[in-house]
Amino acid sequence: MISGDNDNTTLTREAVLLRSAELIDAIPTALTEYRCPLCGGIFSDFAALESHYAEEHPGAASPTTALLSLNGRLCKVLIEPHWTLQRTLQFRLGLTGAKHMCDRGVCGSCTVIMDGRPVLACTILTVECEGHNIQTVEGIAADPRWKPLVDAYCKWDAMQCGYCTPGFLVSAKSLLDRNPNPTEEECREALSGNICICGTYPRHSQAILEAALKIARGE
């Protein structure tokens, strides 16, 4: 059996924050095998995969590698050149916080922070991310400095189904990075690229303003 990784006993506050840190630790930093995306064949190095491509799949666009700086860790991934960052996070790195809702840069569910700016992981290619610092929602959750923000989101029910929520939380964190003391209007402005179907909009400013206060007080 392939073990399930949605162990429901570990969904409490402390366990979830710990799990975020574990997920980051579990990001593979080096490639140990090179799998052919076309036929599933496994090779021990990139050169072997490339020559397999030349022999077996001539004319097909061959996979490539990318070196990413993610949540403070450097990791090398084998990807296909057209893969978005969202796909790489989910399919190669086990990070599912950047959610796929619209898949075309409209909803903000896949928001990550790149070099301090919020960007949409569904519209940026993985290969373009090399040389940039990327922070995902897991990285924010694992950082104790941002606990007040996560706590406030949960206290204020800034989620119903919760699918859009990580994207909102990343946008909120990015706002507080730039502006630790935002007004309600500034919160709304910063979150205007995030769509929630479940009607949580008024909750977000409430949560962000409370978190900002707590962070300022060092709580």
Next chain:
Amino acid sequence: MADLAGVNGQRENFRVVGKPNLPGKLSYALATGIAKFGIDYVVPGMLEAKFLRSPYANAKVLSVDTSKAWKIPGVVDILTWEDEDIKKLNSFGESFGPQRAWLDDLADQEGAEVAVIVVAENEDICEEALRALDVEWEILPHITDALDGAREDAPVIRPQVREAPTFGAPSPDGPKNPPKRGNVAYANMVSGDIEAGFAEADHIAEYDMYMPAFASHMPNPSGSVAWWFDDPYTSGDGQSLRIEGAVREKRAIANMYGLPVEKTVQEGLFMGGKYCDWGLRKSQEITPLLAKRTGRPVRCVNTREETFDQIMCQRYMHLRVGFKNDGMITAIDDVSIADGGSWGSSSFGNVGDLTQGPFNSVKCPNISQRMQIVDTNRGLMYVSGQHCPFNWDSATMAIYLIAEELGLDPLDVAKYNLHGPDSKEDPRPVRSFDECLEEGRRLMNWDHHKAGTKTLPDGRKHGASFRYQMCPRHSFSSYNSRLELREGRVHLPTQGPLFGVYAVECNAMVVAEELGLEYDDVSIDFDHREEFTPVGGGSDGTTASAWVTKECANILKKQILEAAADEAENPPPPNMHGPMGGPPGPNPLKGYKPEELDMEGGRIIVKADPSKGLKLGDAVHRSVVATYAGKPPMALWTFGMGLRLDTMNTAFCEVAVDEETGEVEILEFGVVADPGKIMRLTSLESQIDQVMYFSQGCQLLEDFVYDKKTGVRLNSNMIDYKKPTILDVPPVHREFLETRSGNAAYGANGISHSLANTHLVIIAIHNAIGVWVDPPATPDAVLRALGKA
């Protein structure tokens, strides 16, 4: 008329129930992205699957040649509708209407899954294989507007399906509906004497109304991943199935594949925003078969474009209302032409509406509702939505038309026409309604004006509107609740899942309330093997399941007190693995009967002297289990919403319309709701916000746009199909009443299916500019209505 049935229905003091800001048990997982939804699962060695989807609005696949697709490296399996494995499949998901083969050669909407499934190493190869299929199509005539489909000369698009939908059909004693003709099935319901009612009227008002379709729009595109495994924990032949992404429908999947439920494992808890769109998509049903055939895990997910089903179908209505000079309605003739959707659509939103009509709530006995339900190629509607489904819009409209014609306040017209709590003949006032109305007047500074007569200081026109509905009794289904005391801690085991409301939390709050505990003292144990799943039954914390849990908690309490009294007399022998039996020193509960004891502050206490007591874990060492199965009494849905009236709600809207640009700004929404008893305040508030934003979206922004010539839907994506953003939404002022007159826990009722509405904003716009604009009231539609475009 409060039932407040069951144990402690009359409870006066609440410590836990109703509290705001108690974090959801799964909120941390959601906020941090740890929560995995169906499409998030990626498992080693996984294959991907994709369906052939129709580029045509109505077509038949005459033949498919798969040979070129098979040659593509990475293609692992290809199935067609003619494969025996496919023919054997039968869907057990929730849908209505006549049965249809699970996959066939007919595509009756653009984008429909049809004829072929390919399985490959990845999605890109699937796409390539689908492009390599040689498909011979017979393109059939299509219909993308219900009015076109109802025409005598319209092509008959579904000749093979002759039955009319039956779910929610009028009573068998009523007049028979005419047989289906062409694309049109009929659902007619007539009561009283319509002609006499109109003859008696001093005035007759008429209105043509259009209700656009409204997208279901689950935030998470649907999909699943499945694999088979040798399961050491269950007996019986064969492997067990692990499936993720078909949450809540584990039983339906087990039935589909002939598996015992215990051999169908689904651990994931997160199903995303469903809002009563319960139907399983094919991508959620097919993966077990494909995994069985290939021996590998298989993932099949829909794209966003493929997850654009309808939650409210298009409808045209013609309303005729007769009324006296004092505003009393004497007759209503409500004629509608409703989209029945593509084959397999739900009958909610059309035939299912009639027995739940808003006209049930008025005194007038002369009601005619005649509906034509038209087959179209517009799209599929699964079950129903948070949207108010039961044509309450036409009642809202009737009240407004009367008020306009007679120069009355619509609030007064509504109050005058509403029948009493028990029946159309009941002259008594409905307390909940009166209180909602008065609170609404205050909340909104309500000052009704005639259409087109009020200009704001900035030159824009001001309009306001009002509507009412019921907070319905949601005890449609029953629940199996189980509670346990284990090692001093109370556990609420549940299968979950989480689907956009805080259901398990409300149940835990009730347990804490009844057992003298704090919310955090109750463990919610999520376990896919458990049966209790508080899904359905009202938004404010699934009030019906909480009623069942309340009964169960009281059974547990009785057993705990009996155990405490017994252990005080007969201390248990030391437990090898646990704390030594019995409290240190004399047991203060000794000598008391169970009925002399109570639970308070996490302790068992002596009622007569609360200073005497023991912590729960010290007083009871054995495990205690209680079960209860059932549902609260009298679900109004089962015999017609509106025939009895208990908990009500009112909604208000104020707009400013710029007659130069056509732009409509909703200045504010106001909602006064009486959910009977508030269970969990924060989520109740959010639920109200959500439905008001739904109302905003469907009246100002949303509609499906089709290319008439090809039948292709042009805006199945989140760029072209607009949802309100945080910058668009107006303030929503909310007030709650607690009349305790519902039937669920402590007199609570739900508010789902009761507030979203397609005409609240539209009426406010009419009140501002004096002309009607069909929704969605985009600036160009407003300018057209004003004769300026």
